[in-house]
Amino acid sequence: MPPGDPAKEKPALLRQNRDFRLWWGGTMLSAIGDEITAVALPLIVLMLTSSPLHAGLVGSVEAIPPLLLSLPIGMLIDRVSRRAVMVGASLLSMASIATVPIAYLMDGLALPQLYVVAFVNSLAATAYRIANTAALPGITGPHKLGEAASQSETIWGTSALVAPPLAGLMFETMSPATPFFLDALSFVAIAAAILAIRSRLGPAGVPPPLRWRRELTAGMRITAQLPLVRTLTVLTIVGDFLFAGIGLLLIVLAKESGATGFEVGTVFTAAGVGSLLGAALASRIELGLGLRTAVVGKHWLTALLFPLLLVDLPSWGIGLVWGLVALQIAVLNVIQMKYLMSQVHSDQLGKVQGFMTFLSKSSLPLGYALTGFLLDRFGSWNTVLAFEAVLLGLAGYALVGRGLRIEPDATKNSESAESGASDEQPQPSRPGSEQ
Structure with a gap:
């Protein structure tokens, strides 16, 4: 890479790293949004149906994408732009979550829609989180990974502490639509933050020919x-x-x-x-x-x-x-x-x-x-x-x-180049390729 490439020249302090601050802000919004939805979704199902069974089933639908799709998603993320995956996942979550307040305000909210929202949002969240972690070393550089991991854990701890009572408060005192509306808006901000990151977020080389069975394992x-x-x-x-x-x-x-x-x-x-x-x-x-x-x-x-x-x-x-x-x-x-x-x-x-x-x-x-x-x-x-x-x-x-x-x-x-950790060796980068 040429001198001055932001992907190589990292600030000495992580807090001075502009790209990491953008990553941190986007990840914090994502974590808080996930926690808000995790509380608000069963609440609105209970309001709609008065059935704990349906609230539990909606939660079980959210477990399907990570179980069935995390392996192929991980394979995909090592072959395409991680920036595109994170932005696409954010916009997909935004579009999915936004249907809830719209349908609620139009008196058209129905239980099947909430099942679809739970599945789609879980799929997008799974893709975002895997790509988010895979992109982090390129943002921080190799010598700040411990501090970056600590910051990441702080994000999830903070969101788990703050978001659930906030979601419940908004649901009860403002409107059942409010948590979903704010969550949908947050995904727009997340996409903007990821787009503003200058570091390379994708795999460094041309991926080898796709071999499904080998790459899935x-x-x-x-x-x-x-x-x-x-x-x-x-x-x-x-x-x-x-x-x-x-x-x-x-x-x-x-x-x-x-x-x-x-x-x-x-x-x-x-x-x-x-x-x-x-x-x-x-x-x-x-x-x-x-x-x-x-x-x-x-x-x-x-x-x-x-x-x-x-x-x-x-x-x-x-x-x-x-x-x-x-x-x-x-x-x-x-x-x-x-x-x-x-x-x-x-x-x-x-x-x-x-x-x-x-x-x-x-x-x-x-x-x-x-x-x-x-x-x-x-x-x-x-x-x-x-x-x-x-x-x-x-x-x-x-x-x-x-x-x-x-x-x-x-x-x-x-x-460095992969030293025997995998059977698939990355090929040399295309000149000027942007991931």
């Missing part, structure tokens, strides 16, 4: 071939599965302690605060302790904290324990994202992120169902013990896992 093969990425993936995905139904468990524990509805809500507020603190401290923790000590220590500390839920704690005590656990989870999420971006070549990040999305989304409904089954059959005490057994297993795996034994170079593959 490439994310799995790359993950399996990189010991550190493999170990962190196992820890993260098993954690996702285990804690998929943690909200249900915490509600049961709080109710058993005599908590009011407001006090139950504070338990989840504590989790949001813990997540934000973990995101802010993750890089310092890793730098101070080293990668292996940080990851192993996180899992043993979580395993030591969780049995405190066996004590008859008041709601604030339950919130404190879960907030501390949420802090540890956020630390692992930041570390996992950092080394995923640094160990996997940028031209293969879409496929790997698609594979990660598939694993994560597949684990959530199974984990939630398992939590419900354990609570129903064995009660909260034994459910906590079952969770603790898995946490101890994860802590043991982190201790002996081969991928954590060698401290990796955190910039290994960010800017």
Whole structure:
């Protein structure tokens, strides 16, 4: 690239990076919009039908695109402009969400429309998130991936803390159409922010000839071939599965302690605060302790904290324990994202992120169902013990896992050619090609 190319010359401080500020703003709007819709959509279904069943079914429709399409979406994102994918996904979400307030104001809102909106918006959100992560190394440069991962985790923690009460407030005090209207407008701003980014957001080279079967499984093969990425993936995905139904468990524990509805809500507020603190401290923790000590220590500390839920704690005590656990989870999420971006070549990040999305989304409904089954059959005490057994297993795996034994170079593959991580080698870039 010629001198002065913004994709290569990155500011020393991430906050001085214009492109990263645009990425951050667009991602924050996207995260808040997703959380607002996640609350407002079941609310409007309940208002329309008075049926919790339909509210649950609409939520289940949202789970279909990540399960069925994350692998082909990841493959696509490594072959086309990630900028185009993110802008297209934003505009698709905007068009889908905007139909809700329009139909509501025209007294034409119907349940089938909400099912379609849930599916289309989930599809667009899946494509946006995979492309968003795959594009980030090109925006930050290889030496700022840890800070970028921390900022990303902060975005999701902030949106989870702020957006749900905001959505409920708008729905109740303004109009059921208001959350959807503001969400639709936010997608226009997101598209504008992505278009204004100057860095290259697409794969650097000409993609090889398409081989469907090979490329659909490439994310799995790359993950399996990189010991550190493999170990962190196992820890993260098993954690996702285990804690998929943690909200249900915490509600049961709080109710058993005599908590009011407001006090139950504070338990989840504590989790949001813990997540934000973990995101802010993750890089310092890793730098101070080293990668292996940080990851192993996180899992043993979580395993030591969780049995405190066996004590008859008041709601604030339950919130404190879960907030501390949420802090540890956020630390692992930041570390996992950092080394995923640094160990996997940028031209293969879409496929790997698609594979990660598939694993994560597949684990959530199974984990939630398992939590419900354990609570129903064995009660909260034994459910906590079952969770603790898995946490101890994860802590043991982190201790002996081969991928954590060698401290990796955190910039290994960010800017260099792929060194054996994938079977598909990128071809030389076309002169002047713009992705």
